[in-house]
Amino acid sequence: NALRQPFQLTSVGALDERKNQQFLIRALKVVQEKGVDFRCYIYGDGELRGFLQNLIEDLNLQEQVLLCGKVSHSKIREAYRKADFVIQSPRLEGYGKVPTEAFFYGCIPLLSDVNVSKQIVGGTERGRCFLLDKPDGLAQHLLDLSTNPKEMVRLIRNGRENAKTLTLEA
Numbered sequence: 001n002a003l004r005q006p007f008q009l010t011s012v013g014a015l016d017e018r019k020n021q022q023f024l025i026r027a028l029k030v031v032q033e034k035g036v037d038f039r040c041y042i043y044g045d046g047e048l049r050g051f052l053q054n055l056i057e058d059l060n061l062q063e064q065v066l067l068c069g070k071v072s073h074s075k076i077r078e079a080y081r082k083a084d085f086v087i088q089s090p091r092l093e094g095y096g097k098v099p100t101e102a103f104f105y106g107c108i109p110l111l112s113d114v115n116v117s118k119q120i121v122g123g124t125e126r127g128r129c130f131l132l133d134k135p136d137g138l139a140q141h142l143l144d145l146s147t148n149p150k151e152m153v154r155l156i157r158n159g160r161e162n163a164k165t166l167t168l169e170a
Helices: 021-033 049-058 073-081 097-104 135-146 149-163
Strands: 006-013 036-041 065-068 086-088 108-112 128-130
Touching: 006 021, 006 073, 006 135, 021 049, 021 097, 021 135, 036 049, 036 073, 049 065, 049 128, 073 097, 086 135, 097 149, 108 135, 108 149, 128 135, 135 149
Parallel strands: 006 036, 006 086, 036 065, 086 108, 108 128
Antiparallel strands: none
């Protein structure tokens, strides 16, 4: 997972103000400008779909960022299997189900620093958190990790180990 390019990014959630995909899209423009090869698949539907599609086009990200709509849970599992990173940028979030699910598939969560995000990623042991007032922060995490495969492998291993503690058997 960690050495393949373009990097595969996945985001899952309703397309609304609270989930804040517009922040993610703007941060990905910075990543594109820095020359990192990536594809981001955004799963979900909602009132902001048209706005987000226009934003993607305005920023010339149509080749890198795709709105995939609402899909079945099995399609989401397929997306996790292909993804290197799961990126969530909500303004407010309870306990994030998406990053927790992502650990089971070897994805590295990059989360906005809200509520329990730092606990989910274990500080910097299983992922990274970024501030919502700085799109460059998310971009910098992606840039740093994209040039450090050993760190990516460490985060993936730690995430998978953590996932073992989150099963019914555990």
